[in-house]
Amino acid sequence: MSTVLLRRNIPLWLSIIAATIIALRSFIIDPSISYWAGLLTTWGTVVVAIISGLGVVNLILFHTPKIRSMQNKPVVGQWFYSASTIIFTVLFVVIGLTQLPTSSMYLWWYNVWVNPIAGLISFISAYFSLTGTYRAFKIRTLEGAALVIPALLIFLYDCPLGPYLFPFLGPIGVILFGTIGGSMMRSAIVAIGMGMIYISLRTIFGMERGYMYEEGA
Amino acid sequence: MSASSEKNKTIWWKLMHFPTLGMTGIFLLLQIIPLIYPMNIPIGVSTSTQQFYDYMYSLPEGSVVLWQSQLIMFNYGDLAPLSAATLKLLWNSPNHLKTIIIFQDPSAPIVWDNMKKTYGLTTLPPGRTYGVDYVEMGYYVGGELGWARVCDEFQAVYPTDRFGVKDSTLPIVANIKSAKDWAMVITTNSWSGLTDYMVRHAYGRYNLPTMILPSGMGAVGAMAYYPRVSPAFPIGAGAGAMLEKLQGYSSLGTYFGSAFSLMSFYTVVLCLINIVSDYMERREKK
Numbered sequence: 193m194s195t196v197l198l199r200r201n202i203p204l205w206l207s208i209i210a211a212t213i214i215a216l217r218s219f220i221i222d223p224s225i226s227y228w229a230g231l232l233t234t235w236g237t238v239v240v241a242i243i244s245g246l247g248v249v250n251l252i253l254f255h256t257p258k259i260r261s262m263q264n265k266p267v268v269g270q271w272f273y274s275a276s277t278i279i280f281t282v283l284f285v286v287i288g289l290t291q292l293p294t295s296s297m298y299l300w301w302y303n304v305w306v307n308p309i310a311g312l313i314s315f316i317s318a319y320f321s322l323t324g325t326y327r328a329f330k331i332r333t334l335e336g337a338a339l340v341i342p343a344l345l346i347f348l349y350d351c352p353l354g355p356y357l358f359p360f361l362g363p364i365g366v367i368l369f370g371t372i373g374g375s376m377m378r379s380a381i382v383a384i385g386m387g388m389i390y391i392s393l394r395t396i397f398g399m400e401r402g403y404m405y406e407e408g409a
Numbered sequence: 410m411s412a413s414s415e416k417n418k419t420i421w422w423k424l425m426h427f428p429t430l431g432m433t434g435i436f437l438l439l440q441i442i443p444l445i446y447p448m449n450i451p452i453g454v455s456t457s458t459q460q461f462y463d464y465m466y467s468l469p470e471g472s473v474v475l476w477q478s479q480l481i482m483f484n485y486g487d488l489a490p491l492s493a494a495t496l497k498l499l500w501n502s503p504n505h506l507k508t509i510i511i512f513q514d515p516s517a518p519i520v521w522d523n524m525k526k527t528y529g530l531t532t533l534p535p536g537r538t539y540g541v542d543y544v545e546m547g548y549y550v551g552g553e554l555g556w557a558r559v560c561d562e563f564q565a566v567y568p569t570d571r572f573g574v575k576d577s578t579l580p581i582v583a584n585i586k587s588a589k590d591w592a593m594v595i596t597t598n599s600w601s602g603l604t605d606y607m608v609r610h611a612y613g614r615y616n617l618p619t620m621i622l623p624s625g626m627g628a629v630g631a632m633a634y635y636p637r638v639s640p641a642f643p644i645g646a647g648a649g650a651m652l653e654k655l656q657g658y659s660s661l662g663t664y665f666g667s668a669f670s671l672m673s674f675y676t677v678v679l680c681l682i683n684i685v686s687d688y689m690e691r692r693e694k695k
Contacts (some may be wrong), residue, residue: 218614233558234565237551293519302519310482317626319433322676326432329680340684347677349455349460350625352650353670356453366456369632369642377633381605 204398211395248285252278342368420688424682432679439675443667445530450667458651461620461641462498470504472592473585477556477607479513479598480520487624488597490649490662492521493528495595495622498656500534500543506579507541509591511559511567512548513603518571521545528661540570541578547571553606560588560610588615597622601630612638622648 210232217229257263262271266328284301291298327403331337348354349365394400444451448516468474480488499508500535512518525531533543539585543671549555559566561583569575576582584590594611598604604621611617612634621639623631635642643652650666653659 217415223443230558230561233554233561236554236559239553240554275597278582293515299519303523306516307482307520307523311485314483314486317434322672322679323429323432324674325676326427326679326683329683331684332691343664344677344680347673350628350644351647351673352452352454352654352666353450354453355455356451359453362456366636369457369628370635373629373632374635377630381633 200401200404203404204401207395207400207403208398211392214393215396248281251281342372419690421686421691421693424686427679427682427692436672436675439671440668443671444661444664447664448667450670452650452654452663452666454655455634455648455653457641457642457644458648459655461622461643462652462655463649464620464640465498465506466502466504468504468506468592471507472504473507473509473581473590474499474593475509475511475591476594476595476597477511477513477586478517479519479596479600480524480602481514482514482520484599484624484626485520485524486665487626488599488622489524489527490646490665491571491622491643491652492524492597492649493530493660494649494652494656494662495597495643496525496530497528497658498652500530500537501656504543508543509582509585510543510545512546512571513556513598515548517548518545540574541581544579544581545571546582553609556606557610559627560615563587563590588617591615591617593618593620595620595622599624599627601627604631604634608634608638647673 213225214229214232216225230238255278258274259271259278264270267273287298287301293299329340331340345361345364346368347359349361349368355361391400397407428438434581443449444657476495478492480492496508499506510521512521533539537543541595547570549559549566551558555566564582567576567582570579570582576585588594588611596604596607598607598621604623604627607621608619611619618640619634619638621631622643623645625645627640628642631639632642646662646665646669649662650669653662653666
């Protein structure tokens, strides 16, 4: 079987068939289409789970050369960061495969290592938000005022003390969230939806090939 | 910068260049102090949180609520108070709401257990039974595809609860075939992409009200769905404290609410100082 057939034509036709069946489910009420769309969705779920494993392999392939050559780019001590990434990835894969999530060892590793790090990252982002807000919030133009004033009102509306001290914030918050902000976000979602339809049609007609193997790429 | 050039700067310039370390140090203290020494800072209830409380109690008697939780350590500080207060609200609902919990992330069940332990929610209130009024299923894989399948074939994704008990022995899920058997969906999360795909299937295909309980950082993406898809919009730790007040009790969520109030007012004051300083500095330069 030729390479082109294996690497291009078969994946292309599989994508076209899968995308068409799943898209048809939303437009045609038919038990057989629903069945096949459901089956493809299940296969998709399985594929996603397998891809997670593939991601670990890819991570190891990416970092191993950096450790071998004791690389110091793009940051000094890059090899150390690469090594620690691989060590902890392998460690947690082993723990995940050998221990149940309810086991004490699994919980110890999770609660002692993962929890504090995730919490710390969250708090660091809060600090950056605070300092960023402080430096960036300036009113020099009408447009600037239109952005900053509602943001400050939302700060007050959203915290428990705000509605207590300033009851008039109630209706203002609803207008800002439900009408002004909501309509802006809805327009963004509609734009994204249009893009998704465009990508889906390109996939169905076999024009979307960015996900496939390209010779020399 | 030398000491002499620093001296020549105006008070407005100095205010605009408040040291980051000092700023974040105060920020940290404002978070920690209310948690160690509860301060009883007054709590007002925002309109969108009051709407959530009223909506839940207006559901028909015995409605089945599917709650998809993405409570993970990254958003724990913001979403744990809200999740705890919402869980208590569901458990004590006079209309006997039945709650099915599913998780979006593999770590979410562990974090859920931590939340229940921290907020004293390890046992159901009298008159409510596990498997009848409340159940915890596992986490689903596959992102949007996984969620689509949960909606279409609930029992195929979850043949047992997260402790291995078969669906057929759990009355709350024994008759759940698909999203058609739920009254509504709740989602607590901090990721707008997750909100979007939850809505696409629960509301888009099954026309179910999808109540979004976002963290502060997820609120922007979620507000597109308020008030039509999500009939209310309680946000993060602040809404957690408000829900505690509405239910007539105070716990860690109220203390978090106090910390959140202090942080928010501190941020607003800093911004106002910066805005005024910037204006005065520009005026003096003219």
